[in-house]
Amino acid sequence: MSDPKSHRPSLESYRSEFPILHQTVNGAPLVYFDNAATTQKPRAVIDALVHYYEHDNANVHRGIHLLSNRATDAFEAARAKVAGYLNAAAPSEIVFTRGTTEAINLVANAWGNANLKPGDVILLTEMEHHSNLVPWQQAAQRTGAQLRFIPLTDSGTLDLSQLDRLLTPEVKLLSFTHISNFLGTINPASLLCARARAVGATSVVDAAQSAGHMQVDVQAIGCDFLAFSGHKMCAPTGIGVLYGRASILEQTPPWQGGGEMILSVRYESSTYKQAPSRFEAGTPNIAGAIGLGAAIDYIEAIGRDALQEHDQALALDAYARIGALPGYRVVGPTGDRGGLVSFVHESVHPHDLTSYCDQKGLALRGGHHCNQPLMRKLGFPSTSRASFYLYNTTAEVDRMIEILAEAHRFFS
Amino acid sequence: MNADFEELYQQVILDHSKRPRNFGTLEGPAVHVDGDNPSCGDEIHLHVRFGTEGQVEDLRFTGVGCAISQASASLMTLKLKGKSKQEARELLEAFTDVVTLGEHEAPKMLGDLRLLSGVRKFPQRVKCAMLAWRAFEQAMQEASTGPVSTEKSAPHCS
Numbered sequence: 001m002s003d004p005k006s007h008r009p010s011l012e013s014y015r016s017e018f019p020i021l022h023q024t025v026n027g028a029p030l031v032y033f034d035n036a037a038t039t040q041k042p043r044a045v046i047d048a049l050v051h052y053y054e055h056d057n058a059n060v061h062r063g064i065h066l067l068s069n070r071a072t073d074a075f076e077a078a079r080a081k082v083a084g085y086l087n088a089a090a091p092s093e094i095v096f097t098r099g100t101t102e103a104i105n106l107v108a109n110a111w112g113n114a115n116l117k118p119g120d121v122i123l124l125t126e127m128e129h130h131s132n133l134v135p136w137q138q139a140a141q142r143t144g145a146q147l148r149f150i151p152l153t154d155s156g157t158l159d160l161s162q163l164d165r166l167l168t169p170e171v172k173l174l175s176f177t178h179i180s181n182f183l184g185t186i187n188p189a190s191l192l193c194a195r196a197r198a199v200g201a202t203s204v205v206d207a208a209q210s211a212g213h214m215q216v217d218v219q220a221i222g223c224d225f226l227a228f229s230g231h232k233m234c235a236p237t238g239i240g241v242l243y244g245r246a247s248i249l250e251q252t253p254p255w256q257g258g259g260e261m262i263l264s265v266r267y268e269s270s271t272y273k274q275a276p277s278r279f280e281a282g283t284p285n286i287a288g289a290i291g292l293g294a295a296i297d298y299i300e301a302i303g304r305d306a307l308q309e310h311d312q313a314l315a316l317d318a319y320a321r322i323g324a325l326p327g328y329r330v331v332g333p334t335g336d337r338g339g340l341v342s343f344v345h346e347s348v349h350p351h352d353l354t355s356y357c358d359q360k361g362l363a364l365r366g367g368h369h370c371n372q373p374l375m376r377k378l379g380f381p382s383t384s385r386a387s388f389y390l391y392n393t394t395a396e397v398d399r400m401i402e403i404l405a406e407a408h409r410f411f412s
Numbered sequence: 413m414n415a416d417f418e419e420l421y422q423q424v425i426l427d428h429s430k431r432p433r434n435f436g437t438l439e440g441p442a443v444h445v446d447g448d449n450p451s452c453g454d455e456i457h458l459h460v461r462f463g464t465e466g467q468v469e470d471l472r473f474t475g476v477g478c479a480i481s482q483a484s485a486s487l488m489t490l491k492l493k494g495k496s497k498q499e500a501r502e503l504l505e506a507f508t509d510v511v512t513l514g515e516h517e518a519p520k521m522l523g524d525l526r527l528l529s530g531v532r533k534f535p536q537r538v539k540c541a542m543l544a545w546r547a548f549e550q551a552m553q554e555a556s557t558g559p560v561s562t563e564k565s566a567p568h569c570s
Contacts, residue, residue, distance in 0.1 A: 026414055349478035351452050359417045368453050381453035381476050
């Protein structure tokens with residue numbers, strides 16, 4: 001399974017395992033390049049969901065009957081699988097959430113309310129997705145803490161020369177994206193977490209764009225919290241993960257209250273379970289967690305190094321070729337990058353361009369990519385974005401380049 | 413190429429998007445409305461000068477956006493300029509019906525604006541065609557009731 005021309009592994013054989021890819025859109029074969037928004041699901045994940053609902057469905061952690069035990073075992077096995085995937089010290093460091101957004105909101109509320117006070121600083125970067133910005137704006141409003149931002153260099157990487165100035169003792173929390181969903185920048189996560197630790201700040205990594213694409217080892221990174229979404233890595237929507245270092249998770253008060261998270265309840269007060277149950281009020285997304293477990297098995301069978309190499313090769317190829325097309329300009333750093341490319345045309349609006357591509361069966365994202373402050377700063381109302389995953393091929397990139405060249409002629 | 417797409421992006425639309433008419437601001441008293449479409453970043457800044465009877469004496473716009481939103485704004489200014497309050501309201505309602513309902517033939521009074529009726533085949537683009545018109549609708553409201561300057565009243569269209 002290797003491409004003789006480039007000596008890099010070809011993942012093309014996995015393509016047949018994604019039922020949705022084998023269809024035409026507007027009369028043309030589907031080219032799905034919107035993987036940074038959500039990836040498609042392999043048969044193995046779809047089968048895991050069907051199997052759960054056909055054989056094991058019951059509520060977890062409470063029934064004294066066989067199905068409940070099976071559901072609980074499958075749910076907790078998924079938690080253990082996630083722990084292994086992230087190299088967490090224990091499954092109890094894994095909290096299931098609805099996704100990255102809910103995971104970050106959990107930290108901003110539960111940890112933030114207990115630990116932030118007026119005069120404290122929350123340090124973010126200028127390239128954060130709204131989901132790693134708005135919760136901190138709200139936390140700042142609640143607690144009186146202030147926001148501070150690590151700026152970008154002209155090439156679209158973090159300006160690390162500013163860290164000495166920005167990482168003062170007032171910084172209580174550093175939260176940053178591992179891979180920018182707009183620029184494709186891969187941030188130096190372990191360096192940033194080490195710098196945060198040196199001033200006593202807690203660190204949060206938004207791994208939404210990295211968890212399904214590369215090795216993400218929480219112990220190697222040295223983060224205190226890390227969040228990701230299942231649906232961006234072959235799993236269903238509505239399931240995500242918050243990793244929390246045990247020593248911090250144990251001291252963090254609960255966020256939402258309800259069933260599953262309590263030890264004993266009286267009319268006036270309650271006592272709470274240990275993490276992670278303390279943070280999982282109500283019936284969880286059991287099928288989603290099991291689907292995430294199946295997705296992890298699927299990705300691990302391919303290997304994350306092979307996956308990253310594949311996505312990056314497509315992104316670098318697309319970056320170079322779109323940049324060479326008349327009228328187009330690519331955005332974000334050259335060289336080492338995540339598996340996505342954002343670009344603009346000198347005169348065609350991204351929505352017109354994305355509509356044109358849709359007519360040819362090519363699914364791109366057009367818009368502000370939930371990065372409004374950065375887009376405004378860079379002077380783009382919006383951009384188009386192509387993002388890649390394991391089932392995408394060089395032939396599909398060829399097709400995109402043809403379509404973009406046609407769009408240039410159509411609109412000029 | 414899909415015929416519906418070609419029908420929507422006809423030369424007239426592309427021409428208006430590249431060379432929008434009545435692009436700019438009005439000197440002197442005018443109602444000023446800012447509209448945006450948060451999902452795509454399209455913006456319109458519409459200036460309308462109404463006469464004492466509510467007639468549309470002049471209107472101009474600036475903004476950034478896709479071909480559909482820019483062409484719709486440009487064609488709208490050409491169509492509404494000089495119209496009475498009643499005529500302007502009828503055009504607003506006719507255009508809204510054509511792009512949002514699309515169950516009937518676009519009425520002749522819309523002129524070149526009928527070219528935008530094809531947008532109904534692209535549901536996610538309807539808000540692009542409506543952006544300028546929502547702003548005009550708000551301008552009419554402000555002309556009759558005074559400025560409504562809360563953020564909530566801004567004509568977001570997503």
